[in-house]
Amino acid sequence: MGILEWAISPLGQNVPIHIAWFLIWVAVIAGMAFLVVHAVYMRYFAGEKEFAGGATPAQAAQLPKRVPRHSLAARLFHWIMAAAMFTLLFTAFLPRVGVQFDWVTYHWIAGVVLTLSILFHIVHATFYMDFWSIWPDRADLEDARRRVQRFLGRTAALPRKFAKYPLENKLYHGAILLTGLAVVVTGVCMMWRVRTLFFPRNPYLFSDLTWGLMYVLHGLAGVSLITLVIVHVYFAVRPEKLPITASMIVGSMSREFYVQEHDPQRWVVEPVLDPEQGMADGD
Ligand code: HEM
Numbered sequence: 001m002g003i004l005e006w007a008i009s010p011l012g013q014n015v016p017i018h019i020a021w022f023l024i025w026v027a028v029i030a031g032m033a034f035l036v037v038h039a040v041y042m043r044y045f046a047g048e049k050e051f052a053g054g055a056t057p058a059q060a061a062q063l064p065k066r067v068p069r070h071s072l073a074a075r076l077f078h079w080i081m082a083a084a085m086f087t088l089l090f091t092a093f094l095p096r097v098g099v100q101f102d103w104v105t106y107h108w109i110a111g112v113v114l115t116l117s118i119l120f121h122i123v124h125a126t127f128y129m130d131f132w133s134i135w136p137d138r139a140d141l142e143d144a145r146r147r148v149q150r151f152l153g154r155t156a157a158l159p160r161k162f163a164k165y166p167l168e169n170k171l172y173h174g175a176i177l178l179t180g181l182a183v184v185v186t187g188v189c190m191m192w193r194v195r196t197l198f199f200p201r202n203p204y205l206f207s208d209l210t211w212g213l214m215y216v217l218h219g220l221a222g223v224s225l226i227t228l229v230i231v232h233v234y235f236a237v238r239p240e241k242l243p244i245t246a247s248m249i250v251g252s253m254s255r256e257f258y259v260q261e262h263d264p265q266r267w268v269v270e271p272v273l274d275p276e277q278g279m280a281d282g283d
Contacts, residue, residue: 019219031230062271163266182221
C-alpha cells in the first residue's frame, strides 16, 4: 500500500495523481496521539515551570492592567483564516471519507479567502507588526538547551521567561507557514483545472506529471494541516493557555499573566501613567 495513487497518462506514462486517502486517518491519529501523550505528560510528569528573571515588582506596577497583545486587524486575520481553513479541511476531506456533496466550488472559494487573508497578513506583519517577534532567536535556542538539560537531570541555568512568543509557538508558525504556502501556491494553480469566475479552465497548462506532482503536494500539505490544526485547537483549549486564546478575541491579557510568563526585556510593553486605565493597541 503506497502513499500515492498512480494512473497511466494518455502518453503511456505512469504518473502520480494524488495521495492515498488513508493518509487522512494517519494525520487524524497522529494529531490525537500527540494530544494524549502531551496531556498525560502534563498531568503526571511535568513539574512547575521555573524561570529566571522577569519583571521586578516595581516594573510590574507600571504596566497597564490589561497588556495589549493582538490588534483588531491581527485578530480579524486570525479568525477569517481559521474559518477558511476549517472550510477547506471539511470540503476537501469529508467527501473522501464517505460524505458526498458538491465540494469543489465551496473549496476554491474558501481557498481564495485563505489566499487573500495570507497576502494581507504578509503585508501587515512586514510593515505594521514586529516582524522578528515570530522567528526563533539566540535566546530561544539557549533556553531550549537549558530546558532539555534540566529535563535530563543535568545542571543548567534556569531558562528566561518568554518573549512575546515562546519557541514552540514560533516553530508551529514555521510549520503552518510552509504547509500553508504549499496549499496556496498549488491550490491557485489547480484553479485552472476547475471552472471558476477568474479565468477559463485550462487543464493543459502543465504536463500530466507536473499536475500529478502538484496534486500530491497539495494533498500532503493538506493532510499535514489536519494534524497541525488538531494540535493548535488542543493548545487553545488547554486551561493554562485560555488567557492566550481569550487575547485572540479581546486583544489583551491580564498584567498578572504577562508578568508570570513573559520577560519585559524580550517583549517590551510601554509603561503607563495610570496602570489601572491605560491600554494601547497591540501588534
Ligand atoms: C487547508 C488548506 C487546504 C486543504 C486541506 C486542501 C485539500 C485539498 C484536497 C485533498 C484536494 C483534492 C486533491 C486531489 O484530488 O488530489 C484539493 C483540491 C483542490 N484544491 Fe485544495 N486544499 C487546501 C487549500 C486550497 C487553496 C488555498 C486553494 C486555492 C487557492 C485550493 C484549491 C483547490 C482546487 C482548485 C482543487 C482541485 C479540485 C479538482 O481538481 O477537482 N485548495 N484540495
